[in-house]
Amino acid sequence: MSPKKLNCMVIVFAIYLLSQHVHSELEVGYYSDSCGMAEFIVKDEVRKAYNRDPGLAAGLVRMHFHDCFIRGCDGSVLLDSTPSNKAEKDSPANNPSLRGFDVIDSAKARLEAECKGVVSCADIVAFAARDSIELVGGVGYDVPAGRRDGRISLISDTRTDLPPPTFNVNQLTQLFAKKGLTKEEMVTLSGAHTIGRSHCVAFNSRLYNFSTTSLQDPSLDPSYALFLKRRCPQGNTNQNIVVPMDPLSPGVADVGYFNGILANRGLFISDQTLLTDTETASQVYQYSRDRYTWASKFADAMVKMGQIGVLTGNDGEIRENCRVINS
The missing domain is CATH 1.10.420.10 (Peroxidase, domain 2)
Incomplete structure (x- = not known):
């Protein structure tokens, strides 16, 4: 084999490995060893909330969409505004239309008690959307997990990255x-x-x-x-x-x-x-x-x-409270 052909094969193989790495950043069953009850706990909280108010299913699906379209699926939609910053959730595009933040809070509280500092808020949102779809008769699916939580949430991002109802x-x-x-x-x-x-x-x-x-x-x-x-x-x-x-x-x-x-x-x-x-x-x-x-x-x-712009590895953090960044 000529050196030129060998070099081409090496480059192609390197690209293949890179693509495999990109797609394997998240994985199904990510918490099977570190927090085996994670997905069950989220599903249980979603089911209880749905039994109280079936309309929350749509709210949780919408929340996942609005999270992923702003800075990627990093849980930024969950962050509360502070005196110095207006967050995504207070945008007219999200308030009062987004619902279910208390469901995420409940799931997070149980997960912190079960396996502290392990399960990200971004993954909880992704799990909750899947569970909601199943509850209303949709097709269930495996959720690749391993997202980490972002530390930035800006109301200004919602003006450019969320499709308004008037778009053609x-x-x-x-x-x-x-x-x-x-x-x-x-x-x-x-x-x-x-x-x-x-x-x-x-x-x-x-x-x-x-x-x-x-x-x-x-x-x-x-x-x-x-x-x-x-x-x-x-x-x-x-x-x-x-x-x-x-x-x-x-x-x-x-x-x-x-x-x-x-x-x-x-x-x-x-x-x-x-x-x-x-x-x-x-x-x-x-x-x-x-x-x-x-x-x-x-x-x-x-x-x-659910894989748009995810943070993995050492990027981002695992929030203790989904509404605020870690101190």
């Missing part, structure tokens, strides 16, 4: 691509809107102030618009009024979300916009007819999303 399909595609997710994975993960609820402020503009030529979004089914107007009267400032993302089955991980889009009943502009692109529209139609395909791909996409 091109803006969504570009933002997800920045996070290493494909257009297909973007549509797949959007299916999380099959569960949960939204406050009126997120979609009111579609009802009363859409454009200079149309007060109401013409792409919105008229009967659905009337239903939304009854729930969210113009000028009402009551922050407690919420609307289910999928009115027919808001507590079940099914494909009602995709059927709603096909009926022009996507709640957000960022939902209905999926019909404006040939590729995403085709995917919406496919998922609307095949719940298992969506649920299976959703599980895969959640695993991939």
Whole structure:
């Protein structure tokens, strides 16, 4: 073999080893030796919270998404604001829409009593999202773990890294691509809107102030618009009024979300916009007819999303309290 070919093989092998290292930073069963009850404890706390309030399942899935899209999946969304810093959780994009922080606190307290300083808050969020999906009828999946917790949480990051409900399909595609997710994975993960609820402020503009030529979004089914107007009267400032993302089955991980889009009943502009692109529209139609395909791909996409920008090894820390950095 010539030296040139040998050098090429060495380079290729080195790249392969590097790629294997990148993908093995997190691993399934990471706590099997150091804290064998870790995943059971998180699941138990999620189940108890779900039994009290089934709506928390959607909140915990949303929390994982909002954590991973800001600085990676590092638990930064859990940090409280301080006198000198406004944190992510106090952004209008997160407050009051994010729920379930007390569930994470409860799980963390039990884990600290069981195996102090071992399980990261970021991993608890990832486990809790998976457990929530299972509780609402989604496909379960193994969660690679080993994340460490970040020490920075800035409200300003939420203005650029979280997709607002007004984004169109091109803006969504570009933002997800920045996070290493494909257009297909973007549509797949959007299916999380099959569960949960939204406050009126997120979609009111579609009802009363859409454009200079149309007060109401013409792409919105008229009967659905009337239903939304009854729930969210113009000028009402009551922050407690919420609307289910999928009115027919808001507590079940099914494909009602995709059927709603096909009926022009996507709640957000960022939902209905999926019909404006040939590729995403085709995917919406496919998922609307095949719940298992969506649920299976959703599980895969959640695993991939859960590895965005993770801190491992000596980076970050294992927080004692998920709301504050270690002193």
